[in-house]
Amino acid sequence: MTSEGIKHQPSCADPVDLKALDVEDARARILDQIIPVDGYEKLAIRSALRRVLDETIISPVNVPSHRNSAMDGFAIRGDEIPAENEQAEFTCVGTAWAGHPFVGEIAAGECIQIMTGAPLPDTLDTVIMQEQAEYDGKVVRIGGKHRAGQNVRQAGEDLAKGGVVFEPGRRLTAADLGVIASLGIGEVVVRRKPVVAFFSTGDELRSIGEPLGEGEIYDSNRYTLYGMLTNLGVDILDMGVVEDNPDAMRAAFHSAAANADVVITSGGVSVGEADYIKPVLEELGEITFWKIKMKPGRPLTFGKLGDATFMGLPGNPVAVMVTFYQFVLPALQYMMSGQRPEPMLLQAVAKTAIRKRPGRTEFARGRYSIDDSGLLHVEVTGQQGSGILTSMSYGNCFIVLPPEQGSVEPGDVVTVQPFNSMI
Numbered sequence: 179m180t181s182e183g184i185k186h187q188p189s190c191a192d193p194v195d196l197k198a199l200d201v202e203d204a205r206a207r208i209l210d211q212i213i214p215v216d217g218y219e220k221l222a223i224r225s226a227l228r229r230v231l232d233e234t235i236i237s238p239v240n241v242p243s244h245r246n247s248a249m250d251g252f253a254i255r256g257d258e259i260p261a262e263n264e265q266a267e268f269t270c271v272g273t274a275w276a277g278h279p280f281v282g283e284i285a286a287g288e289c290i291q292i293m294t295g296a297p298l299p300d301t302l303d304t305v306i307m308q309e310q311a312e313y314d315g316k317v318v319r320i321g322g323k324h325r326a327g328q329n330v331r332q333a334g335e336d337l338a339k340g341g342v343v344f345e346p347g348r349r350l351t352a353a354d355l356g357v358i359a360s361l362g363i364g365e366v367v368v369r370r371k372p373v374v375a376f377f378s379t380g381d382e383l384r385s386i387g388e389p390l391g392e393g394e395i396y397d398s399n400r401y402t403l404y405g406m407l408t409n410l411g412v413d414i415l416d417m418g419v420v421e422d423n424p425d426a427m428r429a430a431f432h433s434a435a436a437n438a439d440v441v442i443t444s445g446g447v448s449v450g451e452a453d454y455i456k457p458v459l460e461e462l463g464e465i466t467f468w469k470i471k472m473k474p475g476r477p478l479t480f481g482k483l484g485d486a487t488f489m490g491l492p493g494n495p496v497a498v499m500v501t502f503y504q505f506v507l508p509a510l511q512y513m514m515s516g517q518r519p520e521p522m523l524l525q526a527v528a529k530t531a532i533r534k535r536p537g538r539t540e541f542a543r544g545r546y547s548i549d550d551s552g553l554l555h556v557e558v559t560g561q562q563g564s565g566i567l568t569s570m571s572y573g574n575c576f577i578v579l580p581p582e583q584g585s586v587e588p589g590d591v592v593t594v595q596p597f598n599s600m601i
Contacts, residue, residue, distance in 0.1 A: 256326025
């Protein structure tokens with residue numbers, strides 16, 4: 179018996195599926211349908227790290243609030259700097275410390291010793307580093323290789339009073355908290371966090387601590403999803419493992435849609451007889467698309483479940499992480515901030531060969547490094563099967579191979595997307 183006449187459905191083994199979307203098209207369609215969250219809360223700045231700002235921060239003060247020294251040294255008048263090949267002497271009449279300014283008159287030919295951060299008297303405008311001067315406890319001697327105004331921080335040099343510091347939509351970093359604190363502001367208004375419900379599907383899945391029967395595996399997807407969602411900073415609703423039957427799926431969908439802005443599932447989105455995600459979603463909600471020209475991660479379902487956004491990810495562990503980073507993450511970032519994220523893509527020289535057929539985008543897991551000349555190199559992290567999760571653990575980037583790309587040879591230039599640039 180031959181295989182002639184057998185009808186084949188499109189699958190992940192095919193290099194091209196004409197009914198599937200390109201990666202960029204799928205990402206754009208998702209973002210076009212995402213609505214940023216509304217609602218806000220006021221938080222102490224210590225609690226606002228990684229939260230999205232929902233107000234404009236305007237500086238109520240100058241930062242710094244006064245002219246001050248950028249160095250430990252001696253403050254003089256700039257017009258008393260000697261010519262380049264000459265020297266000058268100044269009588270030191272006092273000292274200014276940070277928080278303790280010098281009070282008194284300073285005549286021509288006089289200077290003060292000054293410490294970093296100390297205010298400059300109005301009549302002085304230049305600081306000579308102590309390492310570039312001779313000081314015997316009373317007289318300071320300097321050369322002429324200096325310029326007026328050096329080593330002085332001007333009032334408002336960092337932030338001017340009344341100026342816009344941060345605008346709504348900014349995800350606050352540790353440095354941002356310090357900047358806000360430098361303004362004397364102790365609370366900020368931030369957007370509420372999106373609520374994300376997620377669950378795994380599959381009768382073969384067992385939770386940690388349960389014994390494994392024949393053909394059963396531990397559910398790792400919920401832990402990687404939990405970790406990625408926690409890094410992003412959303413409110414999480416972990417609904418566990420849902421049985422592979424339509425009634426259990428309907429109940430889980432109803433509960434998730436009633437309590438979350440986004441519903442994420444892993445597994446059950448392919449065309450197998452026990453894959454109920456797609457038919458139940460068609461019954462209760464709507465599907466925008468469910469196939470993408472990519473590897474791994476072809477069967478990704480995107481749609482609506484009531485008012486909630488739905489994203490059904492594949493079941494293989496690596497495919498879950500790839501599709502999360504490429505589609506779920508930008509959607510959630512846009513939902514949180516109202517700003518479309520742009521991926522960071524770098525060029526690197528391949529150290530290893532990568533097999534690929536043209537026709538779809540592939541995301542190989544790689545590890546990049548920088549050589550002594552500053553050139554970026556990358557190599558794959560061993561076997562690249564969609565079930566080999568260690569390829570993600572050992573990697574630090576995706577090697578992004580576009581649809582037109584064929585196999586890669588050592589020395590070829592490829593595009594990499596660092597993991598740490600995404601969250």
